[in-house]
Structures are given as structure tokens and as C-alpha cells.
Amino acid sequence: MAKPKRGRGGRHGKGGSRQPKDDRTDLIEKIDMENERFFAYYKAQKIVPDEEWDLFVEALRQHLPTTFRVAGSRQTATTLNSMIKDIHVPTLSDVTFEGQKIPPPVQIPWYPDGLAWQFNVPKKVLRRSPEFKKFHSFLVFETEVGNISRQEAVSMLPPLFLEVEPHHMVMDMCAAPGSKTAQLLEALHANDTSTSASIPSGLVLANDSDNKRTHLLIHQSARLPSPALMVTNLDASNYPSIRVPITSPHNGVPHLGQLLFDRILCDVPCSGDGTIRKNMGIWKSWQPMDGNGLHGLQVRILQRAMNMLKPDGRIVYSTCSLNPVENEAVIAEALTLTRGFELVDVSSKLPELKRRPGLEDWRPTTDRTGATTYESYEEFMSSSVDETIKAKMTEGHWPPRDVGSLNLSRCMRIYPHLQDSGGFFVAVLQKIQKVDAPANQPERKREADEPAEVPESKRLKVDEDSPPEDEEMTAPSEALSTEPQDDTTAPKSSGNSRSRKKSSDGGFKENPYTFLRPDDPILQSCIDRLHITNTFPSSNILVRNPEGDAVRSLYLANDIVKCVIQNNNYEKLRLTTAGTKVFAKQEASKGQEIQFRVLGEGLPVILPYIDPSSIITADIATLRVLVESYYPLCSNFAEPFRGIIQEQASGNHILKFPVGSMDSVNLAHDLILPIWKSNVSVTLMIDKKAKSALSLRVFGADITTVGKEAGASKSLE
Numbered sequence: 001m002a003k004p005k006r007g008r009g010g011r012h013g014k015g016g017s018r019q020p021k022d023d024r025t026d027l028i029e030k031i032d033m034e035n036e037r038f039f040a041y042y043k044a045q046k047i048v049p050d051e052e053w054d055l056f057v058e059a060l061r062q063h064l065p066t067t068f069r070v071a072g073s074r075q076t077a078t079t080l081n082s083m084i085k086d087i088h089v090p091t092l093s094d095v096t097f098e099g100q101k102i103p104p105p106v107q108i109p110w111y112p113d114g115l116a117w118q119f120n121v122p123k124k125v126l127r128r129s130p131e132f133k134k135f136h137s138f139l140v141f142e143t144e145v146g147n148i149s150r151q152e153a154v155s156m157l158p159p160l161f162l163e164v165e166p167h168h169m170v171m172d173m174c175a176a177p178g179s180k181t182a183q184l185l186e187a188l189h190a191n192d193t194s195t196s197a198s199i200p201s202g203l204v205l206a207n208d209s210d211n212k213r214t215h216l217l218i219h220q221s222a223r224l225p226s227p228a229l230m231v232t233n234l235d236a237s238n239y240p241s242i243r244v245p246i247t248s249p250h251n252g253v254p255h256l257g258q259l260l261f262d263r264i265l266c267d268v269p270c271s272g273d274g275t276i277r278k279n280m281g282i283w284k285s286w287q288p289m290d291g292n293g294l295h296g297l298q299v300r301i302l303q304r305a306m307n308m309l310k311p312d313g314r315i316v317y318s319t320c321s322l323n324p325v326e327n328e329a330v331i332a333e334a335l336t337l338t339r340g341f342e343l344v345d346v347s348s349k350l351p352e353l354k355r356r357p358g359l360e361d362w363r364p365t366t367d368r369t370g371a372t373t374y375e376s377y378e379e380f381m382s383s384s385v386d387e388t389i390k391a392k393m394t395e396g397h398w399p400p401r402d403v404g405s406l407n408l409s410r411c412m413r414i415y416p417h418l419q420d421s422g423g424f425f426v427a428v429l430q431k432i433q434k435v436d437a438p439a440n441q442p443e444r445k446r447e448a449d450e451p452a453e454v455p456e457s458k459r460l461k462v463d464e465d466s467p468p469e470d471e472e473m474t475a476p477s478e479a480l481s482t483e484p485q486d487d488t489t490a491p492k493s494s495g496n497s498r499s500r501k502k503s504s505d506g507g508f509k510e511n512p513y514t515f516l517r518p519d520d521p522i523l524q525s526c527i528d529r530l531h532i533t534n535t536f537p538s539s540n541i542l543v544r545n546p547e548g549d550a551v552r553s554l555y556l557a558n559d560i561v562k563c564v565i566q567n568n569n570y571e572k573l574r575l576t577t578a579g580t581k582v583f584a585k586q587e588a589s590k591g592q593e594i595q596f597r598v599l600g601e602g603l604p605v606i607l608p609y610i611d612p613s614s615i616i617t618a619d620i621a622t623l624r625v626l627v628e629s630y631y632p633l634c635s636n637f638a639e640p641f642r643g644i645i646q647e648q649a650s651g652n653h654i655l656k657f658p659v660g661s662m663d664s665v666n667l668a669h670d671l672i673l674p675i676w677k678s679n680v681s682v683t684l685m686i687d688k689k690a691k692s693a694l695s696l697r698v699f700g701a702d703i704t705t706v707g708k709e710a711g712a713s714k715s716l717e
């Protein structure tokens with residue numbers, strides 16, 4: 001095979017111009033994009049027809065386009081998407097750089113409502129072309145505030161195939177760093193508007209076994225605050241049953257039963273060779289046996305998901321690996337071991353997505369060169385391979401004898417050459433009947449004790465008091481699991497564990513969540529100050545300490561999150577996050593009364609409960625003053641806002657900027673923002689990056705103090 005010699009962009013720096021050190025286009029030049037083991041192994045698997053092989057390999061060597069998704073509520077997303085389409089794309093359509101025409105971003109054809117985009121320009125264009133530079137700033141700020149998600153196109157697929165609805169109980173088994181969790185949350189919040197968030201009746205339970213990555217997930221999910229989110233830090237293959245009160249439909253007697261899920265995502269740890277266009281180290285490090293050691297863990301995670309699913313529920317299993325041992329072999333093994341499931345035919349869903357059917361035949365290997373593969377387990381076991389190596393492989397690595405009955409062709413393989421993307425695998429499973437666990441099946445050697453190593457490439461893949469309502473909790477009796485489970489149930493008398501945090505459970509050091517009494521004086525003062533109506537679920541407010549004191553932050557949980565917290569031991573669940581922060585303590589100056597204020601990210605969920613007469617209406621000129629400086633004096637505002645704000649008491653207030661135009665600035669939808677009024681000045685209570693994003697969106701430039709300082713320092717360079 002001829003050695004690849006090129007990447008995007010020129011091979012040498014032009015005219016002595018400075019080359020950015022970390023420009024991946026340069027890296028592509030330097031990396032030897034060859035790996036005979038990779039080629040030998042995947043040719044033997046026949047993952048693509050012979051006539052497509054060269055196209056496939058050529059695509060692996062190309063620079064991966066940058067892709068992003070417009071996120072957030074449907075209304076916000078539609079408005080922002082129109083801005084990209086009608087303002088940014090026309091500006092970017094006529095850009096030439098160093099004599100070359102640069103193509104503008106284009107919509108990814110298969111993504112619903114045109115909300116996903118891709119573009120492929122060298123970094124130096126993003127840095128030096130004024131048009132692309134401005135677009136890049138827009139992307140950076142909107143990403144910071146959660147309106148845009150920089151995500152690989154193929155990674156957007158699994159949540160789309162899950163078809164989540166706001167009432168669904170959803171589990172994300174291996175969730176960090178959380179790009180797919182964000183999509184699941186968005187689907188749960190489909191009824192949000194541009195200013196207010198719903199409190200969905202469903203749940204997104206996001207889990208990851210890696211504690212550090214769990215915190216990354218929590219950071220990411222703060223961009224889409226939700227009272228329906230819980231994050232846990234457990235091994236998904238051994239996830240404990242979650243207990244919730246269930247009313248038996250037969251005798252109406254309530255008891256604690258297992259919470260079963262409508263939708264489960266298994267985006268499992270994998271060898272990650274489908275990301276080779278981005279993680280170019282894979283060219284050098286890839287070994288044919290990378291997937292063998294992961295297969296067992298992948299099967300166990302999928303099986304655990306199958307045992308936590310409701311009848312008719314759906315599981316999406318996905319990897320960014322091309323290896324059938326991590327894909328079809330896992331599906332085949334799980335379908336064989338756990339009866340009552342079938343692969344769903346989703347060929348008519350996302351019709352524009354180019355995909356290939358799952359394989360029905362594959363040939364695992366333990367040969368380092370990838371040249372010797374084995375058609376069957378029997379052939380492998382009778383070979384001269386060392387016994388210690390044989391012991392690491394199981395029958396489940398190979399296609400089962402009844403492979404034809406499993407409909408493996410319903411799995412989806414996405415290859416880089418089909419639509420200029422990464423490589424990916426997706427399978428959709430549905431539970432068709434009550435699961436008999438364990439299934440009647442021939443005795444198999446299992447990999448249960450095999451420690452699976454997660455390859456580095458994958459680890460680094462980052463580019464989180466009232467009785468339960470019967471309606472929500474009632475599950476059909478056949479939905480109850482009969483399997484013996486680790487009991488996470490909290491002592492009945494106490495509800496949530498009120499013991500102090502301790503590190504007795506594998507180093508778990510999080511504080512418990514404790515519900516505030518609805519008449520807690522601090523909660524009441526927040527309610528009174530903002531004129532919050534009595535329909536507000538004040539019995540669902542939590543604090544993060546065992547004493548139940550409102551010390552720093554107040555969180556809001558929905559009913560199912562509350563129910564899970566009250567009926568399970570938080571330490572056994574390794575509960576890392578629950579609900580969303582809505583109020584926080586505002587540090588007061590000396591002698592002033594301590595007050596709590598509503599947070600910018602908490603406001604959308606509180607807004608539907610705020611009496612509209614307590615919201616102050618302001619105009620775009622007022623917004624400009626608030627964006628331009630940190631602490632504008634009340635006297636700096638024009639009338640009528642100046643008079644209105646001067647009359648208000650010090651503390652937290654909510655401003656509404658209605659749709660409209662003023663001085664060529666257009667507000668496409670209402671803006672609702674929190675402010676803090678002190679004796680003589682007013683502050684917009686959103687963080688710096690959110691302020692810059694807002695400024696770019698509304699005023700077309702970053703007019704914040706930070707933005708102006710950054711602009712000034714650039715012009716001095």
C-alpha cells in the first residue's frame with residue numbers, strides 16, 4: 001500500500017509565516033498513517049466490501065471535520081440555528097484565505113431539524129480570518145453557556161435512536177464526559193421554552209465508574225440544569241437495584257420494588273478505533289487484540305441494562321469501535337444469555353444517514369500481527385495457541401451457531417468514507433417480554449473475572465417529605481425484578497441517610513442530600529422576595545449536608561429524584577449529584593442582612609412560579625448598560641428604568657426584556673435575567689462567559705468589560 005503523504009493544508013509553512021504549534025493539520029503531516037495489523041485484521045473481518053477498502057482507508061487518513069449541535073430547549077435552539085443560517089453562514093460564504101476559497105459550515109443532513117453542523121477549516125483560518133474568528137468566538141461562548149455542543153457527528157446518534165420522552169425513566173450507564181447525557185436531558189426537557197424550564201416527570205440517571213470523569217459530567221450538565229438529573233459513580237456491570245414504592249395492581253398494597261427504566265443507553269468503554277481520524281496515536285498503538293479484553297465487560301454492562309429495563313423498553317448499545325468483537329459479538333452474546341429481547345429494525349429512522357448492516361460473521365484473533373484469525377471457537381481451541389492465551393477467550397467472542405436468528409444485520413455500522421465522519425456502531429434492543437434470568441442456554445465459559453482494560457485512547461476521549469405520587473411510581477407487577485440485588489434501601493424510619501459524610505465506601509466522600517422543610521425560614525424568604533406562588537414544589541428543595549441546614553445552596557429535585565433519594569442509601573448509590581441548584585447565598589456587606597438569590601441557571605425552572613407582577617420590564621438600552629459594565633450606578637440608566645430601580649429594595653430582582661427592536665438591535669425572544677440591586681448600583685447576575693455570549697448574540701460584539709479588555713490587548717499585540 002502506498003504511504004499516505006498528505007493531510008489538509010500545505011505541507012510547508014508559507015512565506016515564513018508563524019505556524020501554530022498545536023495545529024492538527026501539521027500533526028497529520030507528521031504521523032505515519034500506516035498499521036499493517038489494523039489493515040490485516042479488518043480486511044479479514046470484511047467490514048467493508050473489497051471495492052470500498054481503498055476509499056475506507058483514505059477516509060481514515062483525512063482530517064475530521066469540526067461538528068457541533070445546537071442544544072438547549074427547542075425554542076432557544078431554533079432561534080440560535082436561524083442566527084447561524086441567516087447571519088453567520090452568509091458572512092462565511094465568501095471567505096478566501098491565502099488565495100483559497102474556504103467553504104462555510106453546512107448542516108448535517110441526517111440530524112433532525114437541521115440542528116447539527118459541520119465545517120472543515122484549518123485552525124489558522126479560525127485564528128486569522130476575521131469572519132471565521134468571529135464565528136469561532138460565537139461557538140466558544142455559546143458552548144460555554146450550553147447552547148452549542150461540540151460533539152462528533154456520530155456521537156450524536158445513540159440518543160436519537162433512544163427516542164426519549166419527558167415522562168421516561170432514562171439511565172445512561174457509562175455517561176462521562178456527558179455529551180449524550182446532555183441530549184437525553186434535552187429530550188426530557190422538550191417542553192421547555194426559551195425563558196422557562198419544565199419540571200419533567202421523568203428521570204435521567206447518569207452513571208460513570210470513573211470518579212474524576214463523573215465530575216466532568218457534572219460540570220457539563222450544569223449547562224442544562226435539570227431537577228430530573230441524578231449522577232452516580234458505580235460500576236455499571238454491577239449496578240444495584242434502585243428501590244421505589246410500587247403499588248401492586250393486584251392487591252393495591254404499596255411496597256418497595258425495583259425502579260425499572262423505559263430507556264437505557266449503554267455507550268460502553270471500547271477500544272475506540274473509530275476515532276482514529278481524531279486520536280491519531282491509534283495509528284501507532286492499535287493492536288488486533290485490543291477489543292478482546294473489553295468484550296466481557298461490555299457484555300456484562302449490556303446484560304445489567306437488560307435486567308433494569310421495563311417491558312417494551314429500549315436499550316441503545318453503542319461504541320466508537322469498528323471491531324465486531326466489541327460490537328456484534330457483544331449483542332449476540334447478550335441476546336443469547338438474556339432471552340426476551342430483540343434487535344429493532346430502525347432502517348427507516350434518520351433516512352439520510354448512510355449506514356451499513358451489522359456483520360453476521362467475524363473472525364477473532366489472538367495473533368499480534370492480525371494475520372491469523374479463527375472461524376470458530378472450536379477451531380481456535382484446537383489450534384497451537386498458548387493455553388494461557390486460550391483461557392482469555394470465550395465462545396462468546398465468536399458468532400453463535402444460531403447467528404441467523406438474531407437479526408444482527410439490524411445493527412448499524414457507520415464508516416468514515418460514507419459521510420466524512422468517525423467510525424461508529426449502534427444497536428437498538430427492545431424488551432419483548434418478561435426476562436427469564438438466567439436464560440436456558442448451554443453452559444458457557446464467562447469472562448466475569450476478567451479485568452478489562454480501557455485503552456488510553458478511549459479514556460482520553462473528551463474533545464454530568466411528601467409521599468411519592470402513585471401515578472409516577474406505580475409499575476406493573478411483571479416489571480418487578482426477582483433477582484437478588486445489593487440492597488440500597490435506606491432505613492425506613494429515616495428516609496435519606498443523615499449520617500455525616502465519610503469515606504468508608506471506597507473513598508466516597510460526597511455529602512448527603514437532605515430535604516428542607518417547606519416552612520424553612522430561608523426557603524420562605526426566597527419565596528416571599530420573588531413572590532413565588534404556592535404551586536411551587538417547596539417540599540422538593542434539598543441542601544447538601546446531613547443536618548438539613550440552608551448554608552450555601554438550595555437545590556430543586558423533581559418527584560422521582562426525591563423518591564429515589566428518600567428510599568435508597570446515597571452512599572451505596574454513590575450519589576454525586578441530584579437535581580439542580582436554584583438559590584445561593586449572596587455575600588452581604590458588613591451589617592447587611594444575609595440573603596439568598598435565585599441563580600441564573602436556576603431561574604428558568606423557578607420562573608413559571610414567579611408572580612409576573614413582581615418582574616420588572618426593561619428595554620434594550622438598559623440591557624446594554626448592564627452588559628457593558630459590572631456595577632452600573634442606578635443613576636446611569638435612562639428613564640423610566642432609573643426611577644423604577646431606584647425605588648426597589650436592595651437585593652435580588654428579576655428583569656424582563658421583551659421581544660422587539662431598538663437602535664438596530666433585535667431581540668428574537670423575551671429575555672429574563674436576574675439582577676442584584678445594592679444601595680446605588682445594579683449587577684447582572686450571570687457569569688462572565690454567559691454575559692459575553694449574550695452580548696455577542698444580542699449586540700453582535702462582546703461589549704462586556706472582559707470582551708473590551710480582550711479586544712484592547714489583541715490590538716496591542
Ligand SMILES: C[S@@+](CC[C@H](N)C(=O)[O-])C[C@H]1O[C@@H](n2cnc3c(N)ncnc32)[C@H](O)[C@@H]1O
Pocket residue numbers: 155173174175176177178179180181207208209210213234235236237267268269270297454461
Ligand atoms: C465511551 S465513554 C462514554 C462517553 C459518554 N457516553 C459521552 O457521550 O460523553 C465510556 C465511559 O465508560 C466509563 N466506564 C468504564 N468502565 C465502566 C464501568 N464498569 N461502569 C461504568 N462506566 C464505565 C468510562 O469512564 C468512560 O467515561
